[in-house]
Amino acid sequence: MSSEAILEVTDANFDQEVLKSxxxxxxxxxxxxxxxxxxxxxxxxxxxxxxxxxxxxxKMDVDRxxxxxxxxxxxxxxxxxxxxxxxxxxxxxxxxxKETIEKALEKLA
Numbered sequence: 001m002s003s004e005a006i007l008e009v010t011d012a013n014f015d016q017e018v019l020k021s022x023x024x025x026x027x028x029x030x031x032x033x034x035x036x037x038x039x040x041x042x043x044x045x046x047x048x049x050x051x052x053x054x055x056x057x058x059k060m061d062v063d064r065x066x067x068x069x070x071x072x073x074x075x076x077x078x079x080x081x082x083x084x085x086x087x088x089x090x091x092x093x094x095x096x097x098k099e100t101i102e103k104a105l106e107k108l109a
Contacts, residue, residue: 005048009058011065017058019086024108025056026101029079031063036095037078043098044080047105055105084108 009017009027018025028044030037048057062069062077072081072088082090082104090104 005052005057006045007056007058009060009065009068011067014060014065014068017056018083021056021083023054023056024089024105025058025083026051026105027081027083028057028059029062029069029074029077029081030059031061031077033063034077040078040095043101046098047101051105055108080104082108 007017018027026044026047028037028040030041044057044059047055051057060068062074068074069079074081076093078093078095080090080092080096080101081088082092089108092100092104
């Protein structure tokens, strides 16, 4: 993973980084072997840069962290979940254009 704008979230730090966050959090559930996940990565990176300071952007590798995706019913990847005040506000499954993600985030801004 490349960007310093994107946080690596694990089962261990999820509650602290996401549920207790003062800002909205966008999490990208992904895996290294997933083609659409790799295609979505640059889009998520752009979002992280353009929303820096307003939205926390994080990624979670579903192969290395299984508890959290199970807890939120993540069955297909990529799945993007938007959390606000510890609750899921939006769920986006599959590869989507940047505008779709921005619309979901604008609802919370």
